[in-house]
Amino acid sequence: MALTEKSRKWFVTTLLLGTFTMSISQSSLSTAYPTFMKYFNLPASTVAWLTTGFMLIMSVVMPLSPWLMDNFHFKPLYISLLINFVIGTLIIIFAPNFPIMMVGRLMEGFSVGVLFPSYQSIILEITPQSQRGTVMGTVGLVMGSALAVGPIISGVLLQVMNWQAIFGFFLVVLTVVFLLALKTVVSPLKIKSTKFDFVSVFMSLGIIGLLYFINEISHMTATSYVNWGILVVSLILLYLFVRRQLRMSQPLLHLDILSILNFDLGVALTSLSYMSLITVTIVMPLYYQQILGLTPLWSGLALVPAAALLSWLNRRSGRLADRIGFKPVIMVGFGLFIIGWLLLLICSGFKNIWIAVVCSMIIESGNAFAMMPATTLGANSLSNDLIPHGSSIIATFRQVLGSTAIVLATVVLGDRNFNGVFLTFLILEIIAMGLVFMIKDTQKTPIHA
Numbered sequence: 001m002a003l004t005e006k007s008r009k010w011f012v013t014t015l016l017l018g019t020f021t022m023s024i025s026q027s028s029l030s031t032a033y034p035t036f037m038k039y040f041n042l043p044a045s046t047v048a049w050l051t052t053g054f055m056l057i058m059s060v061v062m063p064l065s066p067w068l069m070d071n072f073h074f075k076p077l078y079i080s081l082l083i084n085f086v087i088g089t090l091i092i093i094f095a096p097n098f099p100i101m102m103v104g105r106l107m108e109g110f111s112v113g114v115l116f117p118s119y120q121s122i123i124l125e126i127t128p129q130s131q132r133g134t135v136m137g138t139v140g141l142v143m144g145s146a147l148a149v150g151p152i153i154s155g156v157l158l159q160v161m162n163w164q165a166i167f168g169f170f171l172v173v174l175t176v177v178f179l180l181a182l183k184t185v186v187s188p189l190k191i192k193s194t195k196f197d198f199v200s201v202f203m204s205l206g207i208i209g210l211l212y213f214i215n216e217i218s219h220m221t222a223t224s225y226v227n228w229g230i231l232v233v234s235l236i237l238l239y240l241f242v243r244r245q246l247r248m249s250q251p252l253l254h255l256d257i258l259s260i261l262n263f264d265l266g267v268a269l270t271s272l273s274y275m276s277l278i279t280v281t282i283v284m285p286l287y288y289q290q291i292l293g294l295t296p297l298w299s300g301l302a303l304v305p306a307a308a309l310l311s312w313l314n315r316r317s318g319r320l321a322d323r324i325g326f327k328p329v330i331m332v333g334f335g336l337f338i339i340g341w342l343l344l345l346i347c348s349g350f351k352n353i354w355i356a357v358v359c360s361m362i363i364e365s366g367n368a369f370a371m372m373p374a375t376t377l378g379a380n381s382l383s384n385d386l387i388p389h390g391s392s393i394i395a396t397f398r399q400v401l402g403s404t405a406i407v408l409a410t411v412v413l414g415d416r417n418f419n420g421v422f423l424t425f426l427i428l429e430i431i432a433m434g435l436v437f438m439i440k441d442t443q444k445t446p447i448h449a
Helices: 005-027 029-040 049-071 074-093 098-126 129-160 164-184 198-203 206-219 225-247 255-259 261-290 296-301 304-324 326-350 353-380 384-413 418-436
Strands: none
Touching: 005 049, 005 074, 005 098, 005 129, 005 164, 029 049, 029 129, 049 074, 049 098, 049 198, 049 206, 049 384, 074 098, 074 164, 098 129, 098 353, 098 384, 129 164, 129 296, 129 304, 129 353, 198 225, 206 225, 206 384, 225 255, 255 261, 255 384, 261 296, 261 326, 261 353, 261 384, 261 418, 304 326, 304 353, 326 353, 326 418, 353 384, 384 418
């Protein structure tokens, strides 16, 4: 389906506005944990399932995204995801108890899990390859900004209203998105009916077990036999899942694209970039509160300069990638990561808010030059029919490694060992820079489904 430039821009704008709102829902609740604990009279470990459960359901449905896009027109699929998210949000707002609230939260996670790979696939497919860097720069702006802005919005709302206002905000914005979607969203791809593979879906549940284990590591001991058992079963399921996908003529997920070097590097680099971004948004507010003595509100506001710079740079880095190529742009990104983490390590002893904010800005600037250019690099090494599979693989890896980053940072942090966290992520990004040098400027012939 041919789109005019104007209709394409409105289409992309609607997708990004919906995605921005749903992305905020992923990161906004951590600020409200104390409020939920008091309201429901529950410990922090239970309330944390509002984020953990959301993340688990989101991760397990991501591999379903390519099948859904093959078998359903995109417009009704997108509108259905919006409606499901809105219903889940209404359930949360009027929930009489925590279990009912969790049902609504899982419904939100389902919509986000399907949408994240889908909207990137659609945007990549309707955008000429010569403009993908610029457009995906805008996508990076939305993802990065939402991750950083979520805790700020919830912090401000909680200062003046009750916790239901956070979800009321989602409702208002998504109602506008729904009305826009009716007019601007189209179904640009042809349907190609494929069989739904229940066995593969069952095996993919290993992702949930793996993520559960990762999130429990910091609370475990050598005798936590149930968790170790979950890990073993999950790894077996994932091994069987991978083997089945590689042997099927029409797999749920085309894992054979992992034989393309540039795609592999795109997956690894976008994940390593996301690890630094999510760690900054979680560790720095703790640093501001525990070391510098700021209030939760001000520690959230201290993230604004970095988030604003990330937003400003994303489109510019995308345009730069379209002009000079992805390898030099990604190299700049990981160079900024290394500089930012190194400065935090060297200067943390000064206990100065302005130095910490500048270092955060440098790290988040690195994300602008690394994450979406690396995603686009991976997509450009694939034929259009495999882009949904590539987007799903990238989104799933990014989610798993993002969760791993949170656990890694939490374990290393321990009792305020911030320098340990800074050093750990400095080493990770130095390793990532080594991967950048492996990027091939010429693309390998894409695999076709």
